[in-house]
Amino acid sequence: MAKRPGTDDGMLPSPTAFRDFAAGDVNMECGDGEAEVSLEEILKLYSQPINEEQAWAVFYQCGRTLAQKHRRKSSKSTGASPVSYPRKIEGPGDVRIARDGTVKLRFEDSTDTYQPAPTSLE
Structure with missing residues (x-):
């Protein structure tokens, strides 16, 4: 099968691969000067959607963050505030990606009530 031009694996390189980030010609600040931007x-x-490798990296870091928060919750006394406990990720707006690629979870103030998915048996 013929390979696409651009790289040895047949994939076209990203346009950002040719940019000189060290030259300062790229604004790395997010919209209002924040050091992170939401996945949304x-x-x-x-x-367009992110590629599979990027998606797995985001999933891994989200899961790791939730697990760390769960471990902290388990090690704290029972008097800890429920606001500090991990919550459900509602969508891509809750996932924040920093300039260095680390993923943080930011939850908007909401009721945070668990609602099971509807079933066909109802």
Whole structure:
């Protein structure tokens, strides 16, 4: 099968691969000067989904963050505030990606009530 031009594996290189980030010609600040941007904003900017490798990296870091928060919750006394406990990730707006690639979870103030998915038996 013929390979696509661009790289040895047949994939086209990203346009950002040719940019000189050290030269300062790229604004690494997010919209209002924040050092992180939401996954939702990234998806809107690129107008396409992230690739499989990027998705697994985001899933891994989200799971790791939730597990760390769960361990902290378990090790704290029972008097800890429920606001500090991990919550359900509602969507890509809750996932924040920092300039260095680390993933943070930010939850908007909400009722945070567990609602099971509807079943066909109802």
